[in-house]
Amino acid sequence: MDGDGGGAGIGARVLRKEDARHLAGRGQFTADLRFPGMQDVAFLRSPVAHARVGARRASGDVLFLDDLTGVADIVTRSSIPGYKLAPWPVMARDRVRYVGEIVAMAVAANRAAAEDLAEQAEVEFEPLPPVASCDAGRAEGAALLHPEWGDNLFLHSRFDSGIEAVAASAPVKVELDITCARQVMHPMEGKGVVAYWDHRAGMLVVHTSTQVPHLIRSGLAEVLGIPQAQVRVAAPDVGGGFGYKCLLQPEEILVSWLALTRKAAFRWIEDRREHLVAGANARQHHYTLTAYANEQGRLLGLDAQIEVDTGAYSVWPFTAVLEAAQAGGNLPGPYDFRAYRAEVFSVATNKPPFAPYRGVARPGVCFAIELTIDAIAKAVGREACDVRAENLVPGSAMPYVNVTNKHYDSGDYPASLATVREQIGLDAFRAGPARDEKGRYLGIGFATYTEQSAHNTKVFAAWGLPLVPGYDQAHVKLTPDGALEIRAGIHTIGQGLETTLAQIGHSMTGVPFENIRVTLGDTATTPYSTGAYASRGIVMSGGAVSRAGEVLAGRIKAIAAHLLQTEPDAIEFREGRIHAGNASLDYADVGRAWYLRPEQLPEQVNTAGLEVTEGYKPATDNGVFSYASHAAKIAVDPETGIVEILDYVIAEDCGRMVNPMIVEGQTYGGAAQGVGTALFEESPYDDQGQPLASTLIDYILPGPTEIPAFRISHTETLSPHTAHGIKGVGEGGAIAPPAVIVNAINDALATLGARITQIPATPERILAAIAEAQA
Numbered sequence: 001m002d003g004d005g006g007g008a009g010i011g012a013r014v015l016r017k018e019d020a021r022h023l024a025g026r027g028q029f030t031a032d033l034r035f036p037g038m039q040d041v042a043f044l045r046s047p048v049a050h051a052r053v054g055a056r057r058a059s060g061d062v063l064f065l066d067d068l069t070g071v072a073d074i075v076t077r078s079s080i081p082g083y084k085l086a087p088w089p090v091m092a093r094d095r096v097r098y099v100g101e102i103v104a105m106a107v108a109a110n111r112a113a114a115e116d117l118a119e120q121a122e123v124e125f126e127p128l129p130p131v132a133s134c135d136a137g138r139a140e141g142a143a144l145l146h147p148e149w150g151d152n153l154f155l156h157s158r159f160d161s162g163i164e165a166v167a168a169s170a171p172v173k174v175e176l177d178i179t180c181a182r183q184v185m186h187p188m189e190g191k192g193v194v195a196y197w198d199h200r201a202g203m204l205v206v207h208t209s210t211q212v213p214h215l216i217r218s219g220l221a222e223v224l225g226i227p228q229a230q231v232r233v234a235a236p237d238v239g240g241g242f243g244y245k246c247l248l249q250p251e252e253i254l255v256s257w258l259a260l261t262r263k264a265a266f267r268w269i270e271d272r273r274e275h276l277v278a279g280a281n282a283r284q285h286h287y288t289l290t291a292y293a294n295e296q297g298r299l300l301g302l303d304a305q306i307e308v309d310t311g312a313y314s315v316w317p318f319t320a321v322l323e324a325a326q327a328g329g330n331l332p333g334p335y336d337f338r339a340y341r342a343e344v345f346s347v348a349t350n351k352p353p354f355a356p357y358r359g360v361a362r363p364g365v366c367f368a369i370e371l372t373i374d375a376i377a378k379a380v381g382r383e384a385c386d387v388r389a390e391n392l393v394p395g396s397a398m399p400y401v402n403v404t405n406k407h408y409d410s411g412d413y414p415a416s417l418a419t420v421r422e423q424i425g426l427d428a429f430r431a432g433p434a435r436d437e438k439g440r441y442l443g444i445g446f447a448t449y450t451e452q453s454a455h456n457t458k459v460f461a462a463w464g465l466p467l468v469p470g471y472d473q474a475h476v477k478l479t480p481d482g483a484l485e486i487r488a489g490i491h492t493i494g495q496g497l498e499t500t501l502a503q504i505g506h507s508m509t510g511v512p513f514e515n516i517r518v519t520l521g522d523t524a525t526t527p528y529s530t531g532a533y534a535s536r537g538i539v540m541s542g543g544a545v546s547r548a549g550e551v552l553a554g555r556i557k558a559i560a561a562h563l564l565q566t567e568p569d570a571i572e573f574r575e576g577r578i579h580a581g582n583a584s585l586d587y588a589d590v591g592r593a594w595y596l597r598p599e600q601l602p603e604q605v606n607t608a609g610l611e612v613t614e615g616y617k618p619a620t621d622n623g624v625f626s627y628a629s630h631a632a633k634i635a636v637d638p639e640t641g642i643v644e645i646l647d648y649v650i651a652e653d654c655g656r657m658v659n660p661m662i663v664e665g666q667t668y669g670g671a672a673q674g675v676g677t678a679l680f681e682e683s684p685y686d687d688q689g690q691p692l693a694s695t696l697i698d699y700i701l702p703g704p705t706e707i708p709a710f711r712i713s714h715t716e717t718l719s720p721h722t723a724h725g726i727k728g729v730g731e732g733g734a735i736a737p738p739a740v741i742v743n744a745i746n747d748a749l750a751t752l753g754a755r756i757t758q759i760p761a762t763p764e765r766i767l768a769a770i771a772e773a774q775a
């Protein structure tokens with residue numbers, strides 16, 4: 001049944017079901033929802049990064065923390081030894097710890113009136129010394145964000161497989177200092193929440209723009225102190241998430257509290273400025289690396305210090321330190337070496353909390369390790385692409401367990417690098433001119449990475465997250481008129497699950513694709529799922545649909561066999577009908593037989609219905625690994641420092657593709673975000689902890705003119721551990737571009753002796769690097 005030879009099943013490039021409404025402007029996002037008497041909420045946010053909060057006064061419908069009853073702080077636990085708790089009050093108690101932290105909540109008939117009310121509130125702030133960087137946070141005598149900790153470290157962890165022998169004997173040693181900017185995530189639709197009390201169901205109903213509705217239900221119930229059965233979370237259309245919408249946010253809790261206590265409807269819709277200066281941040285890493293190699297450039301060992309600028313609090317449920325745990329664990333990347341030491345500091349700073357963003361740590365680690373490979377190649381005087389190829393885990397070594405215990409299950413990493421080398425035309429490029437007719441310096445850069453997906457409970461537990469289990473569920477139902485309904489608790493945030501889950505349902509049951517309806521992300525109507533993150537959706541939820549579809553297919557066959565007077569084994573699903581030899585049935589015939597005339601079915605058929613809920617987990621404890629190589633050719637203008645991407649190629653492998661067109665869209669969109677990380681996006685803070693990018697004039701997002709036409713090719717190495725051999729792909733595109741583009745810039749600038757080790761590689765930084773090299 002697996003892949004029905006084209007049509008609309010697994011492997012087909014069918015158009016997305018969800019696009020009909022989105023292209024017509026008929027999507028239904030949180031801000032589109034209307035309820036009778038609904039009031040708007042606006043927040044007064046801290047103007048200072050670190051202060052004691054004194055007297056508070058307001059008139060009208062304005063609330064401070066003391067006015068709330070029964071609301072607990074957000075407390076995010078982790079099982080990682082040494083992790084420190086940072087309870088996060090939903091509004092300021094006695095301190096504020098970042099600019100943008102909520103101090104008061106105002107309620108009014110509309111947003112403008114609520115903002116006016118919030119602004120009139122008077123609050124005394126008694127400034128405390130701000131901690132605005134990792135250096136400041138780790139300095140002797142630094143002010144403490146959470147005084148009970150005794151330092152500013154959420155976590156200080158070490159990994160050491162033994163580096164001394166290599167350090168003492170390796171002939172080649174390179175040192176790098178690498179910095180990644182702080183970023184915000186910028187889904188097209190910001191965060192938003194609408195909550196009301198459903199008098200008939202006796203339930204709090206929360207429509208929130210989230211990737212993880214079932215988790216948010218658990219989190220809201222916990223913080224509000226009510227049973228989960230009294231909370232329904234239903235996610236409407238979600239216009240992008242990227243990790244930002246995995247968090248339980250104070251705004252979500254506060255709006256829900258209003259609905260719960262006042263038994264009416266309330267909403268908050270994040271605006272762009274709130275997203276820029278008050279929402280969760282991402283990406284800011286600093287690496288101090290020493291790499292050891294032999295004279296051919298074979299990497300022998302890596303010694304790393306990693307700092308993550310983690311902000312003030314720990315996000316629920318993924319904690320402040322998921323990024324640090326992953327950075328230390330993933331830095332070795334797709335490379336084959338055994339001596340590795342990493343010391344990781346997750347530093348609390350007076351900045352917004354830190355959250356996973358598409359790629360979670362890996363854009364940073366890929367940038368760091370790939371710059372290291374190029375630096376080693378330079379030190380030994382060889383072509384970086386050759387040195388890279390020789391260091392990759394070879395296909396013959398699969399399955400391969402790396403130094404940090406990652407189980408690379410399948411694939412051929414050097415082959416994917418060879419593909420992009422060929423496609424970008426490295427050899428012809430090396431034989432050609434180093435500058436173009438405009439005098440710009442030309443360069444080519446490469447990167448190869450792995451992308452873990454389908455994480456099992458054990459993998460999450462190793463990151464300290466025992467509450468995030470690695471399994472999923474789906475419900476499938478054949479309706480009386482022969483259509484297929486699929487319900488899954490995961491949500492679609494733009495990544496196409498309404499389509500790809502239907503494709504899997506079609507492959508398993510043969511029900512015509514156009515007669516399949518997918519319902520997602522509503523705790524009242526879908527089975528429990530932890531949601532869409534960590535590139536787990538299609539493997540986990542798709543696996544559950546596959547499993548439930550298989551069971552349902554068996555029941556359809558049993559009924560059809562009875563109706564056609566044959567054995568279930570003789571039944572085939574083809575061309576939208578059910579066949580046995582020359583006879584055939586409609587799915588509606590089976591639906592009617594079960595729902596309307598069950599007494600006419602024999603006992604052995606008449607026991608189970610046409611509705612099935614099944615759970616699924618992959619047959620491995622270690623997740624599965626997709627991989628890809630990227631290569632780019634770029635031009636750098638030495639007068640302006642402006643970079644143009646002339647060509648960009650991607651060879652990716654995510655196992656069996658359910659919908660190659662969607663996989664390409666995922667890769668394209670991710671890579672576009674990666675270009676932003678590489679060249680443009682930065683959310684800087686001054687030494688007082690004030691955000692310097694509070695509008696989209698200061699925070700530069702790449703537009704269509706900055707994004708190249710990515711050329712994408714695929715291989716399909718099936719995972720041995722998952723249904724249909726599927727692996728995830730949602731984050732991958734975002735991982736490599738910073739590494740590829742900066743390696744290409746450094747290739748171009750090599751003759752000038754200039755090198756960039758900081759992203760974004762802005763024109764100012766490039767000009768400064770050239771000036772420094774010439775000085």
Ligand code: MCN
Nearest residue numbers: 240241242494500533534535536537538658659728729730
């Ligand atoms: N797919 C496929 N065949 C495969 C792998 C994937 O057809 N072998 C398709 C499926 O439709 C799947 C999608 O590609 O839903 C993404 O794959 P998967 O890796 O399973 O990712 P998830 O479904 O779990 O989606 C979450 C993932 C993450 S973690 C981020 S961050 C991200 C991403 O997806 N955020 C996105 N892609 C995004 N795309 C959009 N438009 N918006 C976001 O916010």
Ligand code: SMO
Nearest residue numbers: 243357358533534
């Ligand atoms: S950052 Mo994606 O939601 O794992």
